Amino acid sequence: MTDHLTHWTGPEGLPRFDLIRDTDFAPAFDRELAAALAAHEAIAANPDAPDFANTIAAQETAEEGLNRVLSIFYTLAAVDSNPARQALQRDFAPRLADYGSRIGTDPRLYARVRAVAEGADALPEQDARITRLALRDLTRSGAGLDAEGRARMAAIRERMAVLTTQFAQNVLEDERDYVLPVADDRLEGLPDWLLRAMRAAARERDLPGQVVTLNRSLIVPFLEHAGDRALRETAFTAWTRRGSGKGAGGEATDNLPLIREILELRHERAQLLGYDDFAAYKLETQMAGNAERVEDLLTRVWAPARARAARDEERMTALARADGVNGPLEAWDWRLYAQRLRRQDLDFDADAAAPYLTLDAMLGAVFDVAHRLFALRAEPIEAPLWTPRARAFRITREGRLMAIFVADFFARPAKRSGAWCSSLQVQHKIGAGQRPIVVNVCNFTPPDEEGAPAFLSWDDARTLFHEFGHALHHILSDVDWPSISGTAVAQDFVELPSQLLEHWLEQPEVLDAHARHHQTGKALPADLRDRLLAAGKADAGFSTVEYLESALVDLAFHRGQPPADPMARQSEVLEALDAPRAIPMRHATPHFAHVFSGDSYAAGYYSYMWSEVMDADAFAAFTETGDVFDPETARRLERTILSRGGSAPAEDLWMAFRGRMPGIEPLLEGRGLA
Known part of the structure; x- marks a missing residue:
């Protein structure tokens, strides 16, 4: 049956x-x-x-x-x-x-x-x-x-x-099959919490000792801390070779022939419909409207981001020289020396904050923000899910069921990498109506033993808020028809609610209430909190450059004739940008799943930055009132955007909330690039 x-x-x-x-x-x-x-x-x-x-x-x-x-x-x-x-x-x-x-x-x-x-x-x-x-x-x-x-x-x-x-x-x-064992005599620089995570990953695979996998929540902190340069290079190379035919799966997992054909077929489809290229076809229905407006935004941010990255690279190279690294700074060096630069400039050690950023604490912060903004409450329920570690919650408002929220937070070998929000069912009002069942999936490093807390990096905590922002778009949806429910909006508008919610993670009053030491229960000290927030912008040149490289390469792939050699086209774009050799694309083309595992973000990876221009201005609507939890602004956000789904064009929804289109300046300031 x-x-x-x-x-x-x-x-x-x-x-x-x-x-x-x-x-x-x-x-x-x-x-x-x-x-x-x-x-x-x-x-x-x-x-x-x-x-x-x-x-x-x-x-x-x-x-x-x-x-x-x-x-x-x-x-x-x-x-x-x-x-x-x-x-x-x-x-x-x-x-x-x-x-x-x-x-x-x-x-x-x-x-x-x-x-x-x-x-x-x-x-x-x-x-x-x-x-x-x-x-x-x-x-x-x-x-x-x-x-x-x-x-x-x-x-x-x-x-x-x-x-x-x-x-x-x-x-x-390639992600599932790769494991890098790390011998006991090569653990220099690795903090205890990371070692516990590496040993848990080994046990999960029935291996002795400790291992590095290609789970982002494991490999990124490894690259930030590992003193063994050769091991960093080995791990980083495996991470960037996924889907290239040079990864764990060998030639059987070579995506380059697939990419060429995908690009050719997208171009042909666009031309059949009378468009010059796939970018013109895709962007016609987006807020951006055309490739020229996208390129204008991305290139305006590129110059300050590139300049900031160059200054940081010069300083990190000096640190590397002191360690005896005589050649240029490499991609597998950047995160280690960026971490050291943060310690030097801000007296900040991410490991000091880790005991306060447990998953349970940060999930409590997410739910508290949702309650203070939208009067939502989350009540855990027992339900048979696909793994015992997944959780389910009733989301209610004034006793009325709004949605069911399911969360699957931890990495597993057979789980797709990354983080995303999806729905098992969407809200609508047909017949008796239907409430949403929304799912958040992340790939955080699981606790090293049953009953122990799971520790999040600052980036993990931001991801938690981001994905719940998408969930709110479903939870608060209040439309008649399923086809316009929740996140059924223009691709370059869909990231607005998710990126907007990230701003509340950075609010001192939220951290003071929820970032509590997992053993003592004491609040995150104010000076450490302030240094943590400052450190979040410390490597803005790197994070912006790696993102823009991917967004501009995606756009170039879909403008004009499709490239016979996508990797050559990628090289042309990066060379024209004078991209730093030590900062590769955030998503190398052979594993650029946003663009090649479906059409959603094809010619659309720029959407995160397009939405960021809006989310910076949307959060300013709160700060201008003097209260980041201002109830009237929150009600207006729900009434004009979060409840409306795709029931009106994105531009109309935005204008109903803010009354004017945003400028780029809040984005640059928010990224520390102004």
């Missing part, structure tokens, strides 16, 4: 993950895919004249069962991959692409939607919005092309599904 994939009977309507078996997915997928196709066929073939109810509204519920099956499947495939699930991904991807093409290029459906859209002005606001979006999406899917064009679009979509799935699986294989 596979009913538990579509009929969720767990606590608070959660799926019964304890009853799910991998063998359940294929039959459930077959059944629900057929049901969705039949529902769309009924809409397209309806002999009645098209209207909002029988065409647009009908589409909103046509895939309900399929979405429930897939939300469970893709959650599990990301957090607990195995060969069976990877095989299912490879099977499902082209079939879903074919399904999407059949719907997205159906001329009958296109004609019906166009007919309804002609009268959209007379519809209620949200009904008109989803009608216009439905027409836009069908047009951009190729429904308006001739038969030959529609067939080619379908073929491209199916091939892209195969390529992007394989790309993601190759990166995961």
Whole structure:
């Protein structure tokens, strides 16, 4: 029986993950895919004249069962991959692409939607919005092309599904399979908390001693502390070779041929639809609008970031010389000497703050901020999830259920790297309505033994706040239709709520209340807190440069003709920027999953900085009142942005909140680059 994939009977309507078996997915997928196709066929073939109810509204519920099956499947495939699930991904991807093409290029459906859209002005606001979006999406899917064009679009979509799935699986294989044992005589500089994490990683893999893996929460602190330069180089090289054919999986995980084909197919798809290139196609529906505006923003930030990084590099090179490093500063040296520079300039040692930044303390801070801003409360509930370490919470306001929040915080070998927010179900008001079930996934280093606290780096704590910012976008959603619910907004607007929430982590009153020593319960000392906050901006040149390199390379890949050699194009972009040799791209092209494991961030990695311009100005709306928890500003933020989803264009939502477009100056000041 596979009913538990579509009929969720767990606590608070959660799926019964304890009853799910991998063998359940294929039959459930077959059944629900057929049901969705039949529902769309009924809409397209309806002999009645098209209207909002029988065409647009009908589409909103046509895939309900399929979405429930897939939300469970893709959650599990990301957090607990195995060969069976990877095989299912490879099977499902082209079939879903074919399904999407059949719907997205159906001329009958296109004609019906166009007919309804002609009268959209007379519809209620949200009904008109989803009608216009439905027409836009069908047009951009190729429904308006001739038969030959529609067939080619379908073929491209199916091939892209195969390529992007394989790309993601190759990166995961390299991440999962790499382990670097570190001998007892090579532990110079490694703090006790990091050693405990390395030993826990070894035990998890049934290995002796201590190891470094490619989990960011483990390898980054290793690069910040390890005194053994050769070990740093070995670990860093493995980290940057993921997906290149030179990683743990060898040639079998080489993503470069996939990247070339992905770029060619994106370009062809854009040209079929009448666009000059994929960047023009992608950016048309974003706040930025075109590649020129994106490039203008990124290059305006590049100059001060590059200058700051150059000054820091000169000082760190002097420190390296004192250690006997005679050559240039290398990429595997930067984090170590940046850490030492922070100690020198700010008398700050991140290890001193670590005992105060436990996961439980920082999660308490997140929930407290959500309560003070939006009157939300989080109550833990017992529920069978995919791992005993995942947690579930009821999110309520004044006793009313707002959402279920599920969090999976710790790294595991079979888990996709990075951090993300997704949903098992989204909010809507169809029928009796539906509350969201939202999921945050991180890859923090787990505690070294059962019952021990999990310690977060400052970057981990920021990630925790960031992902819960996305969760708030779902939790506070208050729209009629699922297609515009929660984070269903322009890609360069979606990061606004997540990056905005990060600002509250930096507030002294939040840290004073929640950053408590895990043994004594004492608050983080004020002088250490202030140095911690200052240290957060100390390496701003590095963090901004590595991000901008990735964003500008992504943009270059998708403008003009696709490169025959993507790595050569990457080199051209970085050379033209005079990029520092010791600061490589944040995401090397062979494992740039944002861009090549799907289309969401393709020609769109700039979105984080575009949103950052807004989040800096949005937080200023609070500080201008003299109270970072100002209730009226919080209500306006919820009313104009967080509750609205995609129910209006992003520009309109922003203007309703702030009344003017933001400038770049708050961003530069926030990054310490002014």
